[in-house]
Amino acid sequence: MPGQAFPDLAAFDPAGCDPAAAHRFDPTVLREYDVRGIVGKTITAADAYALGRAFGTFVRRRGAGALAVGYDGRHSSPLLAAALSEGLAACGLKVLAVGRGPTPLLYFAAYTLKTGEAEVDGGVMITGSHNPPDYNGFKLVLHKASVYGPDIQALGRLAAAGDYESGRGSIERVDVFGAYVARILADVKGSRKLKVAWDAGNGAMGEAMAALTARLPGEHILLNAEIDGSFPSHHPDPTVATNLRQLQETVLREGCDLGVAFDGDGDRLGLIDGKARILWGDQILLFLAREVLRRHPGATIIGDVKCSEVLFDGIAAAGGKPLMWKTGHSVIKAKMKELSAPLAGEMAAHFCIADGFYGYDDALYAAVRVLSILQSSDESLAAFRDSLPQLASTPELRVACPEARKQAVVQEVRERIAAEGAEMTTLDGLRVREGGGWWLLRASNTEAALTLRCEAPDQKGLQALTARLTAQLEASGLTPPAF
Secondary structure (H helix, E strand, O other): OOOOOOEEEEEHHHHHOOOOOOOOOOOOOOOOOOOEEEEEEOOOHHHHHHHHHHHHHHHHHHOOOOEEEOOOOOHHHHHHHHHHHHHHEEEEOOOEEEEEOHHHHHHHHHHEEEOOOEEOOOEEEEEEOOOOEEEEEEEEEEEEOOOOOHHHHHHHHHHHHHHOOOOOOOEEEEOOHHHHHHHHHOOOOOOOOOOEEOOOOOOOOOOHHHHHOOOEEEEEEEEEOOOOOOOOOOOOOOOOHEEEEEHHHHHHOOOEEEEEEEEOOOOOOOEEEEEOOOHHHHHHHHHHHHHHHHHHOOOOOEEEEEOOOOHHHHHHHHEEEEEOOOOHHHHHHHHHHHOOOOEEEOOOEEEEEEOOOOOEEEHHHHHHHHHHHOOOOOOOOOHHHOOOOOEOOOEEEEEEEEHHHHHHHHHHHHHHHHHHHOOOEEOOEEEEEOOOEEEEEEEOOOEEEEEEEEEEOOHHHHHHHHHHHHHHHOOOOOOOOOO
């Protein structure tokens, strides 16, 4: 059922855990943006309980008294949610269990719920995001901001020292599903009826997607709406072209105006136009930016270092101030807040909308904003895509690289390129301008991988850039991708 509470909080028995015992996490799970690992190997129920104790202590010492907790559709998520909740309650916190759903539902709860007269102070989402089914993890929010970077490392130190707050907290089931869907529906604009195919990829957005589309104008075809943590249809990552084939086929077969796809926890959006062509993250961001800038002329719009020059030029042409920033939804949201920017996004398809919304990344809300633009005009995604400068580019690509080597490889390439006098940006990794285009190499913050992308005025220029990057990867002992 939508918004179901934890099916069995007794599935984790804290009696076997010493509430004051020190705990050491596997060092690979304390990542830049979240805590994430392989279930049964680097992430266990004991880790979840200890994280609850550590994060509960962290937030208590910053004045928090209540947190929301939610979880995605992975088979391991209910147990990890129960263990984490017990750890939080052992710190004296009030836990509001919002149950199974997408990450944006947990964000909505953390931003809007009240307990008595006081607002909830933050929340924890149990999710493996776009990783394979055997992964899981925890996304943390406090005082309407992501907890990331040094603060996540601080949780590891608190646990290792057993330096915990204690108290008699509580766990209460709360249903916010209906309020979440209603809030998104409140911003639907326009009456033009569209035919839309939607693919939840059996991820956690499935039930909310079905509830929302049942109340939208037009005709809606739903794919893989049943939540299933084994992801039987295809892996739910809309930034990988092969994962969008079923949606593309449906758009062509059914004559749809567009297709919409979500990742496993519903905070990333994929779009297909009426010709079944993929719109990549920077193209979606520009489509949203043009509409936002009509209401906020001169506003700063933020894109990450992986985005095309077409995005930044397009923002400027629409009367905005483009800002290139570091990759990562947590750092993007922090920069948005610092600059009071109404919109930000990433090539990885996180879109954070503060124009009339809360500023966190909600793929269902971003999809509604796209639909509202189309429903309020005669515009089509295909015509928008055709209007963009036709540059030659690669999608975002990943190259496997051991965690211990990621930063070192980027530094090696940087030193070799610098010795040649190349024009470069080192804001986040290495972005090099040459041949009328650019190429990017950076260490992934979420995987044992390097991410890379190239863009050039034409196919010949792109081949030159990919050859250049291939040579640099091989010089550092890595196998380049098939560009």
